[in-house]
Amino acid sequence: MENKKLLNLMEKCGHFLYHRKGGIKGQRRIMSILAEKGEISQKELLELVSVRSGSLSETVIKMEAKGYIAREKDSEDKRKFIIRLTAEGEAYYNAKRIEIASQNQVLFDALTAEEQSQLEGLLTKLTDYWEESLGANYPPYHNKEV
Numbered sequence: 001m002e003n004k005k006l007l008n009l010m011e012k013c014g015h016f017l018y019h020r021k022g023g024i025k026g027q028r029r030i031m032s033i034l035a036e037k038g039e040i041s042q043k044e045l046l047e048l049v050s051v052r053s054g055s056l057s058e059t060v061i062k063m064e065a066k067g068y069i070a071r072e073k074d075s076e077d078k079r080k081f082i083i084r085l086t087a088e089g090e091a092y093y094n095a096k097r098i099e100i101a102s103q104n105q106v107l108f109d110a111l112t113a114e115e116q117s118q119l120e121g122l123l124t125k126l127t128d129y130w131e132e133s134l135g136a137n138y139p140p141y142h143n144k145e146v
Contacts, residue, residue: 035090
């Protein structure tokens with residue numbers, strides 16, 4: 001099998017998984033952090049999500065417009081914003097988590113337990129190699145489930 005075909009299949013898998021999970025991974029990542037920490041400054045959030053400041057600001061504004069988060073000036077330092085999940089944001093996040101967890105149960109049903117184990121081993125070997133050989137050139141991967 002040539003590399004181009006493998007890359008195309010991996011891109012297809014990535015595309016499928018991204019859209020299967022609703023296509024807004026960045027927003028759910030932010031919700032996950034807020035659900036865990038309660039309140040956090042926008043600066044602290046920026047350090048945790050490893051994106052550009054402008055990208056985070058844009059995402060935060062979208063989430064605020066949807067009613068998922070509240071953003072308020074820090075009472076002690078008016079230059080800082082404190083961000084927290086709203087009740088609506090918490091409900092959305094919890095519902096999405098449950099929906100995704102149930103969808104994840106069927107993703108690998110086409111493979112036997114042995115095939116799943118083999119796939120896990122191959123993907124681990126590949127991603128470990130990529131991190132080792134290319135890691136300095138790419139931002140770290142922050143998926144808590146891995």
